[in-house]
Amino acid sequence: MTPPGGVHGLAEHLEQLALVDHHVHGVWTEDADAARLANAFNEADTAPLADPSSAWDTQLGFAVRRWCAPLLDLEPHPAPETYLRRRAELGETEVARRLLDGTNVSDWLVDTGWSRDLSSPAGLAALGGGTGREIVRLETLAEELLPTLDDPADWADAFAARVEDAARRCVGFKSVIAYRCGFAVDLAPPAPEAVAEAARRWQAGLEDGAAPRLDDPTLVVSGLYAALRTRRPLQLHVGFGDRDLDLASVDPLLLTDLLRRPEVRGVPVMLLHCYPYERHAGYLAQAFPEVHLDVGLATHFLGARAPGVVARSLELAPFRQVLYSSDAAGPAELHHLGARLWRNAMAQVLGGWVEAGDWSVDDARRVATLVGRDNARRAYDLD
Template sequence: MQKVNLNGVKVVDVHAHPFVAAKGEEDAISFLKKLSLSVNPNMFSKEESTEKHRPVPNSNMWIQILLRNMAQYYSCEESLEEIVKARNKKAADYGEYTKELFQDVQLKGLIMDFGYPQPPLDRSEFEELSGARVWEISRIEPIMVELGKQGLNFDEFVSRYKKQLEEDLSKEGIVGLKTIIAYRSGLEVLEMDEDAAVQAYAEFTRNDRLPAKAFRDYCFHLAMEACTASGKFMHIHTGIGDGDVVMTKASPSFLLDTLRKEKYQDTKVHLVHGGYPWMEEAAFIVSILPNVYMDISLQNPFAGHGVERIISQVLELAPFNKVMYGSDAFTIPEMNWMGVKIFIDCFERVLNDWVEKDYMNAEKARYIGEMILYRNFEEIYQTKI
C-alpha cells in the first residue's frame, strides 16, 4: 500500500514570533529555558546526576523529542551537554544556521506577531536572518498601552486608537490585527457599553495590566470593526499560553456569541492556537461560521507526541480547508525547525491511518497534508509563497 510522505512539501507557519541572532554561546540551562513555555526562573537547574538515561530535570516530551532530533541532526551523542556543544558550533554564524534549519524543513513563510517580544523587532531584519518571507499582524494591546500613557480622555483615546488601527491595516505586509484579551479579561466579550468603558478606562490608565473589562471589550469591538472595514483578519489568542492567561475564560466557546453576530458575519477571524486544550470547540466554531479559521500552533510543537492526537481530533469536525499549520515559536530557530518536523511526523501517521482504513487514497491524503501546510494559507490569505 502506498504511504503518504510529506517531506519536501513547502510550509507556511501562520503564527510565530521573531527572535534576534544570539550573542555568545548557550549553556545547558540557558538553552533549556529558551525551549520552555515556563516563566519560572528556577524551572531548570544544573544536572548533577550521572545516571545515563535519566531525563533532563523538568523536561517533557517536547524537549525530549527535540533533543533526540538535534542529536541525530548533529550526529552527536544524545546528551544535553554534547547537543549544546554541537549546537553552539553550528550557531556561530547565526544567520546561516537559521537559514539552514528553515531550509531543512522547507519553511518558506511565516505570519509573525511582532507584539512579542517588546520593544518590537524589525520585520526586514528577521527576513534577512531567516531567509523566509514574513507577513505581520499588529497586536492591539501595545497600541492601547502606549495611548493610555498619554493622558488622553476617553474620546481622544478612541479617536487615536481607531486611527492607529486603520494606519496599521493599510501598511504593506500587515495581514490583520491580533488581541491577547484572553490574558487580561478573558474571551467572554460583552456588548459595547460606552459608559462602562469610560469607567474602566480610568482603571486601565492607572495599571494597564488590570482587567478593565468593559474597556478591553470596547477596544476589541473597535478592532473587529476595523478588520471588517479593511477586509483583513482579526487574530484572537485562544486557549492556554503564558501563565497569566485567564484560564476560566480562555476557551474559544466564549467567543461564539460575539462571532455569530450579524455585524461580524463577514469579518475574517483567525483563532490562534486553535483553542488548545479546547481544540474541539474551535473546530466546531470553524465548522459552522464561514469566515472563521484556526491554526494548530502552541500545542504544536509543545504537546510533543500529543500533536498526533490533536490533529486527529481537530479534523473530526473542522473542514480541511479551515485549518492551518503554526508553531508559536518564539526564541530560537530550533523551535521553528522542530515545529515542522513534529507536525509532519504526526500528520503522516494520521493520514496513513486514514489510508489504511480506506477512508481515502494516498494521493488525496497527501493533498490534504499540503492544504494544511501551505495551500490553505495561500487561499485564505490570498497570496502565493
C-alpha cells in the first residue's frame, strides 16, 4: 500500500521542491473570452477552432477541470461552462495570481522572442513569485538588426555584436530554426561570403513596411554559431509545435552533425519539448555530454498521460541532463499544469520504481531535485 502522499514522502519532497522552469513564456495580460482560451488549448492548429468547445474534450481540457478548478474555488471536474463563468468573474490577473501561486517555481527562464500580449519576465515573477530571467531568441535579434544595417556585408560582425551585447543581460539563447527551415539543412558554419550574400538577399527582398522574417538557413545557422561563441546555453525548439513547422524535419537526430562540431564542445545545448522524439533526444544526451532535454509542453497537453512522457525522458538520458520546463504561454492554466502534472508524474514514475525495489527512495529524491532544479541551476549558472 502506498502511504498518503506517495512512496516514502517522495510526493511531499516534490511539492516542496522549488522548480526552475527553464523554458516558459509570460501569462496573458488581458481578459480572455471562451474562444481565445480554447484556441490556447490547441497548440498544433494555427487556424481558429471551428468549434471552440471541442478543446475541452482533450487531455488538456480534462486536466484544467481537474487541477485548476479547485484554485478558482470550484469542485474538481466542473462543466466547462462553469469553469469559464468563474474564470470571467475573477478576471485574468486574479486567475493568473492564483494559478501561478500554486506552481512553487523559484526561477522563470522566459523566452522573450514571442511576447505579444504576454507578461515580461519581471511581470511573471511579480504574479508567481521567484525571479524572472531572460532567454533571448536569435531570430528576433536578427529581425531587429536587419532594417538598421547599412551594408549587408557587415551582417556577421553586426549580428555577433548584438549577440554579445544580449549575452550580458540574458541567461541563454534560443533558436526557432525548427520553425524557420527545419534541421534538414547544412548545419556546418556557413562561409563569410555566403552569410553576406544571404543578408543582401534578405534585405533586398524586404517589402516596404513589412516586418522582416528570418527563414534563410544560412543566416539562421550562422546565428547558432554566434550564440555558441558566447558559451551561454543554447535552447533549440525540437518536436511538437504548431503546424507551421514540419514535424518530420525537427527530429533531433537531424542535429547529430551539429552536435559533433567542435564549436559545441562545452556549451549546454537544451533540446526543448522533444515530443514525440523524447527517446531520440535521450539517445543524444547519452551520446553528447552537452545535450540536455525536457518534455515541457507535452506534459500539459498529455494530461493524464504525462507520466508516460516523463518516464520516457528518464530512459537513456543521464539524469544530470534532464530538465523541467512548462513551456507555458498565455493562460496561466498552462503554467500551473506544467508544474502540477510534472510533479504528479515524477511522484508516480519514480515512486513506481521505488515500490518495485529498483530504486532507493534516496536516489528518487535526488533525481527529482536534479531534474526539477539543480541541473538547470548548473547549466545556466544561476545563483
